Amino acid sequence: MMLNSLIMAMGIAIGKIIISLLSAFAIVYFRFPGRRLFFWLIFLTLMLPVEVRIVPTYEVIAGFGMLNSYSGLIFPLIASATATFLFRQFFMTVPDELAEAARVDGASPMRFFFDILLPMSRTNIAALFVILFIYGWNQYLWPLLITTDPSMNTIVMGIKQMFPSGDDVADWPVIMATSILAMIPPVVVVISMQKLFIRGLVDSEK
């Protein structure tokens, strides 16, 4: 269960960062047909949590045969716009002269992206990673729905599974031990990377 949680949290954090870096780069540094449209399409998803559209999303995942799989756990939660917006805001503050210089020197757009933009965004990426890792680790409803196979359960949802049904007496020591295990990784991340965490929180939600 710990491993499943780890894979899910890492997958969500890394996947979200990659796709939103790319799309933010495209939206800020290019003028192409449909740019506004794409921007608004992403924008619309900004505040809508997965909880609202669970039943139809579940059907989509079931249709793809992605129940009880890591991709089913990860992909629906990547579809959100917060990270894209954070990177967009950050790219806007990068001085124009850098892009100009790169262009004069004949660097291709991707070269500019990898050699200049990416190193400059390092702190932002790290800060966002902390937030997204916690977000991914703490998911509850989604894994509860799509993982019926106990070997795919994440630890946060697994706790509920340990509660007895009916009038059985709960095995509290085991439940509490599992809760502690479920708490440790994100708490360690928050405490050890406090500065990055605060920065990521304040930046990504504003």
Next chain:
Amino acid sequence: MEKRVTFKGIWLPLLLVLPQIVITAVFFFYPAGQAIWQSLFIPDPFGLSMQYVGLGNFEYLLSNSYYRASFVTTAVFSILVTLVSMGVALYLADRLIKGPGVYRTLLIWPYAVAPAVAGVLWLFMFNTRVGVVTWYLGLLGYDWNHVLNGEEAMGLVVVASAWGRISYNFLFFLAGLQAIPRTVIEAAAIDGAHFWTRFRTIVFPLLSPTTFFLLVVNIVYAFFETFGVIHTITSGGPQQSTTILVYKVYSDGFVGQDLGSSAAQSVILLVLVGVLTIIQFKFIERRVHY
């Protein structure tokens, strides 16, 4: 806001936005469209056919006393969670604005605890059979039983939801308070303004952008992310007294298998979140002019 310097090319940027657009389309727009579509139908119990009912699902929901009760429950729940978590956070931020960093660390870590885990922890303390708090309350002659008493159940889910949220609000209030120049407050203090006057006339107005932002964010949190708390502690009970709207979408859709009604509820929630988002963005736009 537009960049002055841009790169040329049409296919490269399209390729770059493609992953996000595909994922958004498949896992966001398609399900949202499905929700709207399904909300117009009632499927038969075996899922073999669907009967078109127009807005029948919505009419049924809005005239259904359980659903209306769930609206009230959600409103009470989110107002309580927001007030409790923001109130405590503001008090702590005001006390600890100059305190050592240790306090901050101690206050921040609950953010990392999943709502579902927080629910389990609080449930353990207030458990009717083995809970520590229940035992002490029993010594005081109070018989705590959130399994039977709806108000106690509500109180417990509110406390468990607000607890994890305090650290979030605390950080924003702390940042907001630190941005207020000390000189203004000192000047007021020299002019003889008491603590409460200073707070009401200087600190609170200067803090209002932060407060308003947190208000919206916390309401959204109470609406959706508290599912874990409710599911672990009360499962919506007793007698639906803690069934908030999101929980009802889940219980009607997955437990009750009433897909048409669940889809209609999703659509109603979509509209609610949409309104909240618009309010928030109006506010952000306004703040830019400051």
